[in-house]
Amino acid sequence: MSRQIWWFGGLFLVALVCWQWFRPITDTPVNQQDYQPDFIAKNLSSVQYNQLGLPYRGLDAEYAEYYEPLAMTLMEKPVILLYSPDGQPQWQLSGDEGMINTNDNAVLNGTVVGRGLQPDALVRTLTTEYLELDFIKNQLRSNRNVQLNSPTFQAQGQGLLGKLDQQTVELLHETRATYFTTP
Incomplete structure (x- = not known):
């Protein structure tokens, strides 16, 4: 091999090393x-609105x-109002931040407060830091600390499963409750 080929090969290696050495580093x-x-x-x-208006x-x-x-919407200070099948306000759920997607799921974060709006609602207020809503299955879920309040009891626990159509809420773990008697 001639010196000229060795010279071009060495120059190519130096250029390759310099290119790698001085290449900008990206963290993304x-x-x-x-x-x-x-x-x-x-x-x-x-x-x-439903088909009945x-x-x-x-x-x-x-x-x-x-x-x-x-396919999602990010929100600040969201308030979700859920209605009963006869069009009456049933639940009002609010949070500091929220996300809703087109698959009919929503997530509320921060100070999340749910209020039962029906006169015969078993739970008047629900408080947590995180709440998932599944509009297809009509369910509420949380894996955080949850407090429930009503005129007849106060309860707190870890995790929640609620069924909106049945008006039921279940605390899943470490549940403590205090019941009040009405005069």
Whole structure:
């Protein structure tokens, strides 16, 4: 081999080492995308109606961002109002932050408060830091500490499973309750 070939080979190796040495380092993964909202809403208010024209779900939020590729809406100060089959307000659920997707699931975070709005509601208030709502199965779920209050009892525990259509709420673990007698 001639010196010229060795010289070009060595120059190529030096260029390859310099390219790797001075290449900018990026911490972001290649697959991570920076999604921008498709639309932004302030003071959002929405009511959905069933086939009979009766309301079945309402949504209010101070601020909301909708992301089409993710099929979800991120919200600040969301308030979800759930109605009974006859169109009467049944539950009002609010949180500091929330997310709802097009598969009819919602998550509320922060200070989450649920209020039973029916006069005969067994639970008047529900308080937790995290609450999942499944609108298809009509269920509430949480894996955090939960407090339930009513005129006849106070209960707290870890985890919750609630069935909206049956008006039942079950604390799953470490449950403590105090019952009151009414005069």
